[in-house]
Amino acid sequence: MADSHDEANKKKEPILSTPTNSVSEPVSRSTNFSIHLLGMGDTIVYGIVGICFFIGALLALVYSFWAFYLLLGKAHFEPDKLGQAIVQFVSDLLLVLIIMEVLGTVIHYLRQRATSLRPFLFIGIISATRGILSIGARLSVESSTITLEDFKHAMIELGVNAGVILALGITIRLLGNLVDE
Incomplete structure (x- = not known):
């Protein structure tokens, strides 16, 4: 009778596990401090990298408009050069x-302390689209x-980029919700 009571209590007890330590050993103060310190460093580095990406995106956007303006000035509304300017701007x-x-x-x-696969898939699609535009622009100019x-070679590149997309x-x-954030 006592055995069945002990089994019932065991089922009710939650099993706790920590992501950093799979064995149920106590974590020392120095380990906790190290984890906290490295976590803060991780956050700081990610923050700095994020700020750099933001500044880079702003600079790339300003450059895109500036280069488009200059290409339009050189194009004098000639169809070939105008088309090239538009394709370069979109790229x-x-x-x-x-x-x-x-x-x-x-x-x-x-935010989540986890990475997601979906943005990298979109980056691949956008990069391949950019490659297709680049090849198209080069073929139209040459x-x-x-x-x-x-x-x-250009047709092979187009086929590879289309295959990647x-x-x-x-x-x-196929991955559906598995790659959702």
Whole structure:
């Protein structure tokens, strides 16, 4: 009878585990202090990196507008040069989005103390899209002087970038809520 009572009490007792120590040994003061100190250092470094990404994104955005303005001035509204200026502007803006996505992962880490896979998948998609735009712009500018070999390489690059976008999109869809924040 006593055995069944002891088993019932064992089932009610919560099992406590700490993420830093899988064995149920007491944690010393120096270990707690070290963990706290390293945690603060981690937060400070992530904060500094986040600020740098934010400043970098702002500078890249300002540069995007400045370069677009200069390219428009040189284009004199010629269709080829105007198209090149627009494609370059969109490519620069996509770079800003990539930086902001990385900044988003830093912010998410600071809030949740965990990293997420989803922003990195989006960064891959944005990077591949930027690559497609870059190849398209290069082909449109060099259309009269491009060799067959260069054209083949460009088509392979386009195919690889399209494959990356497709694979990452399918990955996001398949993982669904597993990669949510």
